[in-house]
Amino acid sequence: MFTGIITGIGTLVRVDRDQTGERSEWGDTRMVVESQYDCESILIGASIAHSGACMTVVEKEQTAEGCRYAFDVSDESLDKTTLSDWKVGHKINLERAMTAADELGGHLVSGHVDQVGELISREALAGSLKLTFQAPADLMATIAPKGSITIDGVSLTVNMVEDAQFSVNIIPHTAEVTTLGQLQPGDKVNLEIDLIARYVARYLSQMRDKS
Template sequence: MFTGIIEAVGKVKSIKLNASGARVMIASGNLDLSDVKLGDSIATNGICLTVVDLDDASYSADVSKETLTRTGFTNYASGTKVNLEKAMLPTTRFGGHMVSGHVDGIGKITAINTVGNSIEYWIELADNLKQYVAEKGSITVDGTSLTVNSVDENKFRLTIVPHTTEQTIISTYKVGQLVNLEVDLIARYIERLLFCREQDCNQATSSGISKELLLNSGFIK
């Protein structure tokens, strides 16, 4: 689990395709790797990656074909800048929102406008994701927790303050660029609850847990 508050900006050192996907090496920049061990998770442009090799200044991870398909990794190359965040600790200050590191899809930047000392970005997203985006709600863009300022059909507007621009890769964005998007987890759970009110979600899962069992056990009312 992550918070969407970027800790450092790194760079892709290499991407080597293989039968199962790819092995990527990331230069960690100012990210402190002293407390990272093999098997830990690091959000890399919003993608939860498991560390399989590391040294003082970089880490490597395997990227599955599924991840290559759903994210912008297919457009990355050596030198591409990426946002970095280590997995949160129980004692971490929760400055952003709940971020899983599981990218839902890719968005496209359609407009960039300067407003005072801030910059506005309009991002277009796929029709199957637009119902999860709400004005003043949260969304993760390349791993950064951001507030949606307005929504227009399948586009949403972000207003980025100078501090966020300085601490992330947002300053490199251009019109037409693709970005990784993760919608708010709470929105997905609400959708599922509403669906279950209309559909038959009472049947047991493969684990034997059913709505009836949870009701009888006092977990739900």
């Protein structure tokens, strides 16, 4: 589990997948990230959220810059997230899994991306930045004003919901310490809806199917 509070920005330094698009020898795409984390504090098998997508550390190496570690990405994850578009040099919001002693500063985040959204517009507004996104219709039904949503791993409060779009406001600090401040219209983002909304939507879907 995660909180949606970013603890670092990593850089994608290697992607191992055959140029023909075939799977690599271990069956998945392997990505290597350079982070400022201390390698000694990261165990093999540890969970780290990468712009909202939870991945498992399978290799690690201490470098002068910090910790360089690898994780494997299944084809399912590539299909359901923005990871399939990542190239070497891509900046990634990082959050390590929470512990029982951590402060829950954001909201409970599973690290399981629901769908991909797209930034429609950005607007400077009273010292903050208003970001408006478009999301798939079935996901919009679970997004509510003043509810929580995770965008590229960042816990945020929804301000406006209208048709197939919703907006959030981010303060200068959030724009500086996450990748959200660099987003431009047309950029794709990973979206995770609130956990409660996810199960309510599932329950209502089951009830409709039985009626």
